[in-house]
Structures are given as C-alpha cells and as structure tokens.
Amino acid sequence: MTILDGKALSNKIKDEVKVEVEELIKEKHITPGLAVILVGSDAASATYVASKAKSCKNAGIYSVVHEMPDTITQEELLETIKRMNENPSLDGILVQLPLPKHIDTTTVLEAIDPLKDVDGFHPYNVGRMVSNLDSFLPATPFGVMRMFEEYGIDLVGKNACVIGSSDIVGKPMASLLINAKATVTVCNSRTKDLKAQTLASDIVIIAVGVPHLLKADMIKEGVIVIDVGINRLDTGKLTGDADFEDCKTKSSFITPVPGGVGPMTIAMLLKNTVKAAYLRETRESK
Numbered sequence: 001m002t003i004l005d006g007k008a009l010s011n012k013i014k015d016e017v018k019v020e021v022e023e024l025i026k027e028k029h030i031t032p033g034l035a036v037i038l039v040g041s042d043a044a045s046a047t048y049v050a051s052k053a054k055s056c057k058n059a060g061i062y063s064v065v066h067e068m069p070d071t072i073t074q075e076e077l078l079e080t081i082k083r084m085n086e087n088p089s090l091d092g093i094l095v096q097l098p099l100p101k102h103i104d105t106t107t108v109l110e111a112i113d114p115l116k117d118v119d120g121f122h123p124y125n126v127g128r129m130v131s132n133l134d135s136f137l138p139a140t141p142f143g144v145m146r147m148f149e150e151y152g153i154d155l156v157g158k159n160a161c162v163i164g165s166s167d168i169v170g171k172p173m174a175s176l177l178i179n180a181k182a183t184v185t186v187c188n189s190r191t192k193d194l195k196a197q198t199l200a201s202d203i204v205i206i207a208v209g210v211p212h213l214l215k216a217d218m219i220k221e222g223v224i225v226i227d228v229g230i231n232r233l234d235t236g237k238l239t240g241d242a243d244f245e246d247c248k249t250k251s252s253f254i255t256p257v258p259g260g261v262g263p264m265t266i267a268m269l270l271k272n273t274v275k276a277a278y279l280r281e282t283r284e285s286k
C-alpha cells in the first residue's frame with residue numbers, strides 16, 4: 001500500500017512554479033497576477049483564500065484578495081469582475097465559492113474573461129476540456145490527474161468510479177478520466193447500488209462531503225482510492241469521505257486527508273495562474 005503524498009507533491013509543483021515565474025519575469029518581464037474575490041465572512045472560505053494568497057507570495061506570484069460583504073448586489077460583483085477583466089496586470093481571476101444565495105453563480109462565472117479563468121469553471125473552458133482541447137482545468141481534478149502521473153498510475157482501460165457529480169469536482173474529473181481512456185461511472189446520491197459500482201472499480205474517486213462513507217467492504221483488493229472530501233468533525237479534526245484506516249487495508253494506493261488532494265488543488269491553481277500569465281500577450285492582441 002502506497003500513500004499518495006499530496007503534500008510532498010504539491011511542494012514539488014510549487015517549486016516548479018517558482019522557476020516558471022522567474023523565467024516569465026526574466027524573459028517576458030511579466031509578474032503573474034491573481035485576483036481572488038471573497039464574498040462574505042465564511043470562516044472556511046477565508047482560510048482557503050489566505051492559504052492561496054500565501055502560496056502565491058511564496059511562488060513569486062502577485063495576488064490581491066478582494067473582500068466584499070455578503071450584502072453586496074450581483075451587479076456590484078459583476079462590475080468588480082469587469083474591472084479585473086480589463087486590468088492587464090491581473091492574469092487570473094478566481095471567485096471563491098460558494099456565493100451567497102441571492103447571487104447567481106453561473107452568471108458570475110460567465111462574466112470572467114475565459115482567458116483569465118484559472119478555476120476553469122467558465123462554460124468556454126468546460127466545453128474545451130470535454131472536447132480534449134487546451135484549456136484551464138479545474139484545479140482539484142487537474143491535481144488528481146497529476147498525482148496519477150507522478151505515481152506512474154496508468155488509467156487506460158481501468159474502471160473508474162467517480163462518486164459525486166458536482167460541476168467543480170465530479171463532472172470535470174469524469175471528463176479527464178474519459179479523455180485518459182478510462183471506463184468511467186459517475187454516481188450520485190440517487191445511485192441505486194453504490195456498493196455494486198465501487199466493488200467493480202479499479203479506481204474510486206469520492207467527493208461528496210460525507211465523512212467515512214467509503215468503507216473497506218465496498219472496495220476490491222488492490223483498488224486506488226482518491227479522497228476529495230474534507231470534513232471537519234466536531235472534535236475539530238479533518239477527515240475525508242473515505243474511512244482511511246479501513247480502506248487502506250485493501251488499497252494499492254490511497255490519498256490521506258489532510259495532506260492528499262487538498263494541497264494539490266492549491267498547487268494546480270498556481271500552475272493555472274502561470275499559464276494565464278503566458279496568455280497575457282495573446283489577450284492584449286485581441
């Protein structure tokens with residue numbers, strides 16, 4: 001059994017990004033810039049945003065966190081995005097999710113310039129991703145794919161089960177696996193026999209937000225378990241959607257929580273920001 005060490009791998013990627021940023025500065029005189037919009041005062045969101053800002057700073061990426069109260073109107077938010085779209089020194093724009101209920105998330109995400117869409121949530125990038133064209137890839141599934149690559153995990157012909165069909169994780173994850181020639185099943189809360197699906201799978205990727213949903217009796221010997229869940233228990237401890245101690249007894253590879261997929265998400269966001277900075281000249285000639 002091998003633990004997929006997302007923490008260590010994310011540090012390696014962050015070092016790569018640092019070098020890429022130095023090159024951009026030296027050769028093109030561009031310092032990559034990321035704008036993060038944070039609406040409201042959710043504690044978890046604020047923590048993630050602070051962590052993103054810190055990682056940017058360490059990598060030499062300029063970042064601004066634009067905080068807005070949850071009383072803001074949708075129009076004010078759209079106006080802010082428009083200004084950021086037009087600001088040439090901001091290469092990436094990220095609107096931290098979830099947004100307050102009175103704001104329509106789709107409208108907001110569609111307002112971001114697709115060439116600055118470092119989250120890869122704009123329909124333009126979603127469409128390109130599904131069509132296997134070059135695009136910004138959503139950071140979490142992108143990070144999972146990078147983990148497979150680094151640990152030499154071959155996806156061709158594998159049965160992969162994605163549990164959870166969100167726009168942010170499940171759907172893009174399924175797309176990337178399909179493009180990698182895996183055979184993909186996507187399950188959701190209405191799936192009739194989840195255990196039948198997981199037992200038939202070589203790879204199980206779970207992203208549902210239910211602590212310890214995946215147990216050893218649901219997986220076959222030698223399975224690869226990717227746990228995207230991050231749940232804070234009453235004790236304050238973080239735990240995943242898989243019962244790690246139980247599932248590891250049958251897994252060939254498994255990600256821990258914390259220290260698995262989470263840190264990869266931030267590393268791939270930095271990668272996407274560098275990619276956006278390389279597009280700066282393309283944007284300006286449009």
Ligand SMILES: Nc1nc(=O)c2c([nH]1)NC[C@@H]1CN(c3ccc(C(=O)N[C@@H](CCC(=O)O)C(=O)O)cc3)C=[N+]21
Binds near residue numbers: 260262
């Ligand atoms: N527009 C947008 N883009 C996002 O990418 C986005 C978002 N909204 N909203 C919230 C989710 C969540 N997310 C995480 C990033 C890092 C960790 C991470 O680094 N987790 C650490 C632990 C962190 C801790 O100790 O709390 C770990 O798993 O080891 C987790 C979760 C990005 N998200």
